[in-house]
Amino acid sequence: MPQVFPQNHDPDGESSVTGLVHSVESCGTVDGPGIRFVLFLSGCSLRCRYCHNPDTSYVRRGRTRSADDVLKEIARYRDFLQAAGGGVTLSGGDPLFQPDFAGAVLKGCRKLGLHTCLDTSGHLGVNAGEEMLADTDLVLLDIKAWNPKRYRALTGGELRPTLEFAERLASLRKPVWLRYVLVPGVTDNLEEIEELSRHAALLGNVERVDVLPFHQLGRFKWDELKLDYTLKDVPEASAELAEQVRGIFRRGGFPDCVH
Template sequence: MSTPQALESGSRHDLRTGASPDAPDEDKFKDEEGAFGYCHSYETSSRYDGPGLRVVLFVSGCLLRCTYCHNPDTWHLKDGTYVSAEQVLRRLGDFAPSLRDLGGGLTISGGEAMVQLAFVKRIFAGAKAMGLHTAIETSGFLGDRADDAFLNTIDLVLLDIKSSDPDTYRRVTGRDIAPTLRFAQRLASIGKPVWVRFTLVPGATDDPENVAGIARFVAPMKNVEWVEVQPFHQMGSFKWKAMGLDYKHHDTPPPSRELVNRVIGQFRDAGCNAR
């Protein structure tokens, strides 16, 4: 069993590996209590991951293997630091007054937050008790695990929809698209606020019909407040090299401004609020 350690501040761009070598595999992880969990790091002062000023907690564990992932060191629980939810909430409490004053809150990202559902739920419940806005960034692949009680602790879902085409989705993530679309439809049915995030990768996700398919799916959903187009970047490529992973995008350029504008325009033309 891992020994609890101190939660580390830092950046999503920091490379962190091997902190908990005896951790279980992420696809076999089960925990009903959520008193402890595995985290990569946390950031303060984010204005990107939800409304207002935010603390962003990056938890470990993910079942997708996105070919362009900029944080492959969050895939495995063994690379995360084993920490207590109590410690996380104590640290969050230090920032809570400023976060409330600035209209912000807590965002939990990953990895995939729903790998550690009970741990994340406990932290969100604590954040709500502090009067903080809560947001989760998720692929939705594990959305079937999220019961109503879990969703009630979340004010906003940042939902990554990586493709509309099943073949493209499997090629870039290694998984099926159906669970994500099912989760999106469930969120729409209960009116849960959502920001859809789409990573624009030249040569992988930029096909006009792929974008159009996401736009057609999202546009009728009144709960989707924004579609955010996220341009591919190379800031995580050094992690792939350091971890001995086969990185398929060494030669992939960031999308041009013209391409970004075309994709944003496709979403807007379909009736989405896009940026």
């Protein structure tokens, strides 16, 4: 069964849906095209061992806000975001953990004339209804690992829901930017990356691939939360390894793989 965080509704309409917001970033530059207003929602169905924002995984660390309140804040940045070729990105955590709230914010952003982006692992892709996807211009899809056993060991979840969501997005011809975190000794199997590259090319809707080298910048958050950080001794991905992996995706048909 898909996981959904209970959200409050009001007879006045979608704008009164409430959700748990972890934080916002008004000038994001790495979560979609242009300069973006990034809304980080609380809650996630996965527990990725390399997560650099583990605090967003727990709903108890969020602040209750209404979609109307969030949209009023976003509206103040509308002209700037449009002039900067940007828009609004819903991230987290995973926004599909709170689908009603995420859907209401996306719909409101479309009414404001803003480009919309959904940043998700796809693990809860079944929570993304037709209306939500119609209000989404771009999906940033995080594929954590290509091997199902490796995926489960890394995230605690199953890979299949993400692949099914990717196939659904392909059938809708919904633009996707694929994201892959490169962790030495964990997600750096070049044969598996070759397979992922071929699969992404076959989907037909993946516009670009971002290879994100693993780093240790989020380790202090694990310590603050008193969580067991199992990758503390893993080195950061070298520039040479990252470029080798980007080369695989470039040869697979993704020339924009430059990050």
